[in-house]
Amino acid sequence: xxxxxxxxxxxxxxxxxxxxxxxxxxxxxxxxxxxxxxxxxxxxxxxxxxxxxxxxxxxxxxxxxxxxxxxxxxxxxxxxxxxxxxxxxxxxxxxxxxxxxxxxxxxxxxxxxxxxxxx
Numbered sequence: 140x141x142x143x144x145x146x147x148x149x150x151x152x153x154x155x156x157x158x159x160x161x162x163x164x165x166x167x168x169x170x171x172x173x174x175x176x177x178x179x180x181x182x183x184x185x186x187x188x189x190x191x192x193x194x195x196x197x198x199x200x201x202x203x204x205x206x207x208x209x210x211x212x213x214x215x216x217x218x219x220x221x222x223x224x225x226x227x228x229x230x231x232x233x234x235x236x237x238x239x240x241x242x243x244x245x246x247x248x249x250x251x252x253x254x255x256x257x258x
Contacts, residue, residue, distance in 0.1 A: 202242075 194200060206212065222230070230236045
């Protein structure tokens with residue numbers, strides 16, 4: 140091929156637009172990313188990865204995933220029930236509420252203990 144050769148490609152409009160967006164993103168990153176940006180990102184991501192590792196080494200992720208898939212949670216989010224003092228007292232008789240509250244209390248204890256160790 141000589142230097143005068145041409146390559147012709149037929150692209151659909153959305154494919155062309157996607158390629159232009161991709162090239163614009165690469166250009167932005169090339170101009171934006173420097174040693175300071177990489178250092179700043181690593182300062183944020185390092186602790187985040189530690190947190191993800193700690194969470195993933197427990198059953199917390201599985202428990203939260205199952206809880207978030209509970210249909211009654213969707214209903215409560217769409218139409219939150221109003222709960223007064225009597226409703227709260229009544230809910231405390233439910234074994235699932237007691238178990239969930241127990242988990243939250245242990246989490247609060249652990250948070251308090253960790254906060255005290257920072258001082």
